[in-house]
Amino acid sequence: MQRVQATTPSGSSPSSRSFPDTHKQSSQPEPIPEHEETNFAEKQDGSTSRWRSWLYLEPSEWDILIASTCLKLLLFPAYRSTDFEVHRNWLAITHTLPISKWYYDTTSEWTLDYPPFFAYFEKLMSIPAYFIDPRIVDLNNLNYDAWSVIAFQRSTVIVTELVLGAVLLRFARGAVDRTTQRIISASLFLHPGFLIVDHIHFQYNGFMFGILLWSILMAREDNKLASGLLFAVLLNFKHIYMYLAPAYFIYLLRSFCLAPSGALLPTRFISLANVVIAVFFVSLGPFLLMGQLPQLLSRLFPFTRGLNHAYWAPNVWALVTAADRVLLKVVKRGALDMMSINETGVASTSRGLVGDTVFAVLPNVKPVHTFIITVAFQTIYLVKLWRAPTYKSFVTALTLCGWTSFMFGWHVHEKAILLVLVPLSLLAADSHAYFRTFMIASVAGVFSLFPLLFTPAETLVKVVYSTLWAVLTFAPLHSRVYEFPKSLPFVIIDGLEKLYLAGFPLLQLLATLFPVLTSRKGGASPSTGTNAEAVNGDEVGSGASALEFLPLMLTSVYCAVGLVWAFLRLSVIYIRQQY
Amino acid sequence: MDESSTYITVEGLSSSSRPSKRLSTTSFSSQTSASGQPSRPLRLKTPLSQVRFPQGSVISHGSGPDILAPVPRKHHTLQASESPHWLGSPTPSASSSRPVSPFSLSGSHTWSESMSRRRLNRQLSFSSLKEQEQSLASPLLSAHNEGRKADSEHAGGMGKRWVRWMHKHGMKHWVVPCAVLASVWVKWSIGLGSYSGQGTPPMYGDYEAQRHWMELTIHLPMREWYKYDLQYWGLDYPPLTAYVSWLCGLIGSWINASWFALDSSRGVENPESKTYMRTTVLISDTVVYIPALYLFVRTWHANRSARTQELALLTLLLQPTLLLIDFGHFQYNSVMLGLTLFALVCFARGHDALGAVSFVLGLGFKQMALYYAPAIGSYLLGKCLYLGSAQGPRHFVRLAVVTTASMLLLFLPFLPPFAPPSAILDPITRIFPFNRGLFEDKVANFWCASDVVLKWRRRLGAKTLVRLATCLTALGFLPGAAGLIYSGWRVRLQPRTVANGDDRKTKTGCNVGKAEAGEPAPTLPLLPYALLTSSMSFFLFSFQVHEKTILLPLLPLTLLLSGVTSNEGSETWEIGMLVSNVALFSMWPLLKRDGLGVSYIAMTLLWNRLVGYNPFRTRPGSVLQYLSLIVHTGCLVLHLLELFFSPPARYPDLFPVLNVLLSTPVFGLVWLWSIRRSVEVSWALGGLGQKQGPSSPTEPKHATTRGENGDLGASVEAPAGIGRESGARAVSLGYAQGRRRLVRPRRSGSISSVLSAGSHRERK
Incomplete structure (x- = not known):
């Protein structure tokens, strides 16, 4: 029904021409009105009301904004992770200390370990914070949790997330298929990942993904210099976006700095280089001049952590670690006694999900291995991107770069899955294959974020919200792109995927009931059963507490299966896609 | 759907603009799909060239008189669309997918053309009569379509847009589950906050x-x-x-x-026990209140479109005051309200005994349900009177036995065989504490408000006050209760009817007496108003009232509100929204004490957006709207004052008292309004019934209704009520518009009856 709308003038980037599906247009018997619509839209574009169109929100867009804001307001008193205190401490650091001491302060254990732009950002926010309640920015006022600081910090998340909202609006306005893009935009703005990580757990991902999407939008609108600029800015906000840097590098080099024939365009290259260097200079310059760069970098890249996080991020290593655990059981039973057992590995397993992972049976993994594997995989996609430097190819390669890092990276945190889910959403409605990948990855990815909120009160919040989001996102998109599987292997794959998705409710049921049942049985464990954050080594338990980690381990492994599968799926689709 | 929707591009002609094209598209296409009417596709498929005439020219060469003939308009007192629909006539609802009445049939081709275009332009295809009339009168207005389109878009709320969106994207079966899930989510999120006395x-x-x-x-x-x-x-x-x-x-x-x-x-106080306690509220609410709401919507709005029903459900599910009290402050009011609602549903389906039991359970859960007792009791009494001398007493005895038995069952452990006779006094004295004060804290009722000046407690003794309060309360609910009883008696089944029933017995072979008792009394549409009157009078005048008891009058009010879909200009809409916002406002001191300030703001915003209410609209159109503007501004000003200034030391309770003084008049107003509405509705019920009596022509129609749309309950009896007065008065009220839609099809079997039957079928 929406197809009538498919003719709004697009951002008219050459790369996005692959979008307009001709069959959609041909299904329209009367194309006449489209002209009028086009004229109208052109008039709009040409007129001076560009700003008005920027600010103008349709009622449905107001609806989403108001409703989501109200819902987020309700979450003010919800659980907060230590990240909340981390950010409060950074407010205090940037407000009370001179810039030369920012990266040296150790008053709190939560030292500043984000790049300078984020520190500037905190500095900016600390000004209103001081006027609201001076105790917020008191450096020694650790673990301050008055209502004022909660309300202030929570509202900064909501306000800064408007960047994301604005960019998503721009995405929808200039899209070829506006209705679909509107669904995708809305789904991104209301993404349960943001709700869980930003509005409950507490971080500023919405803001930063807003910048990332803005950069992608600039790429779509063929303004690649701006795209590069914004990405450089983003890198200086949070360095985790380096996962995506290779795709940016190749894309900008190939499609901006080189002519299609392969000749270098020096002016473009120099302008891009200057822009990026300028951004980095603004960010790092003060620290460079003060000679603090090594200290800063040592804060940003602490290489002292283990392969897995306390709660295994659902990636390849989670599967490998789980395989190791299973093999250990087998070996212990004497079935495979020829294999040597690493004693520290055995100790490692008995401690549950502790920071540093040492395998008992399998050979150990070192950071350099993970690095090599990541680079090897990324090279494949980058070669493809080099050959087909279109916008869509770029977004796919971007997603896959992030995904590779997530899959094989060293000490990956589960929150990093957002790096995959956000750009992947942009591709969701391209075809059924993409949609299916998106669906599996989203379900598994969002589910893998659930253990972040381990308190019983938030269980319902995250589960119900994610379910609603899934229904309201998947159902309309599904009806747009559905194709039935055409051959037997695909039928089987289709069935297996459905079976996999059906397993999630059961898993959630287990994860919910397990603590209740074990606490009844044990009776002695008074505190929260499944605290993933607090398990850092000191809570060494025996059999009973090992059982406590079972739901976590299951969640991690089950989600890893889906994410690895979706990763392979997208890789194959990308490699085989003709651009 | 897709095929038909492609024709919609017609709409692009009329200098349409970005915002609402899509929306208009749906409503139109769903209309087409709903209609099996031959003339309709014809209208749509007309060659575009013909459609593309400038508006003025179409009108001018079209048949003028047809267009410019005045469209009958409802009398302003009946314009609130909820009473006709509870009387059984489908009203023009903006979100319904049913086709508009076929008054274009006689018109010329071009006329229908302009009709359809106008409908498209307006996007809310067939909103209020007023709007249709305007555009009929001045077709050239379409030049300003863009602006007005934005207006009418804003008229609908978020809920309406969402329901429409869901239907458009083929997810209509998901609407109810999603609405329930969303409400559960909101409830639980409110529960994350603090509770009373934390x-x-x-x-x-x-x-x-x-x-x-x-x-x-x-x-x-x-x-x-x-x-x-x-x-x-x-x-x-x-x-x-x-x-x-x-x-x-x-x-x-x-x-x-x-x-x-x-x-x-x-x-x-620890997080786990809090979670458990919150869970018990959520579960009891989900088990009792949500199903009751769903049944209510299905029963009382049975002859409305699916979308209207869903919208009503959404409105009812997210009533902010109840959610904040139950899930924020912490109480189990929704159980009592749910049981009462279930009683209403039973009454509408004719299961009076079951309804009585349910109400007794409600009473047994929370004595506050007594506020409803006068209305419910007099409805049942009125029904006994309505049933006449033969059936009535039997029905009365049955109800009395059932009620007493269930009451005894509830108190069984405290009664003689199981306990000494004096044991029953313990619960009774605990439940009805007359030894407390006239009112607690600051509550927005008559006593507390007038106490500022009159100082009741200083002038009168406690006993006198109790008596005075009781008298005033009784006086307060009397109009509603008397209305129900009197109307029941006035439209009672005459002996002739019984004979007539015997007639039918021979015809249809069913037991008439049972059927009459098993169907709701025609006074049913009065019941919500009577509930409102009685609970509001208790709230305003009775002894020992908490501020939370405003939830009781709010329930019937929200029920009335849920039936209104064409917002603008409806009196019920204005009053209902005003009062529900003020009720929430009157709860502010309590919520503030509980630390639920942010939730209060969020829920107020959310609900008003959901139903699409904005008191600060640019130009208020009626006295009511002016009033609501003033009251809302007052609330806002009070909040701001409280935010920036602390009260003077002499009057620490300044703000709560000001709150009371602002809220009480509004509550008093709605009490008077409910009395006025009951009088109006009861007059509409039986106005001409005296002379004609429930004559035979209505009976077959009655049967058809049931056969046609399969709706039970209210929709069944109500048409009979209307059919009776299908003569002069209805027309004189300007009622023809609404009437024609209901009566003509069924009588003549014209196209539109086919249509409506089709749409009914489709809905299932």
């Missing part, structure tokens, strides 16, 4: 009271329940609450016994 030893608050009851019911024998340490939150609710508390306590202490250990658990 962290305030030694007495804590309502949360601790409920928890304490769970604690004492599982540890003490029943006879001790109403006696144990009364100073510390002694049990003062009726037995059903005690039984439910017992069950919750049992499950809770199975999970963790320390939450409900006798005495030692007083003031237990």
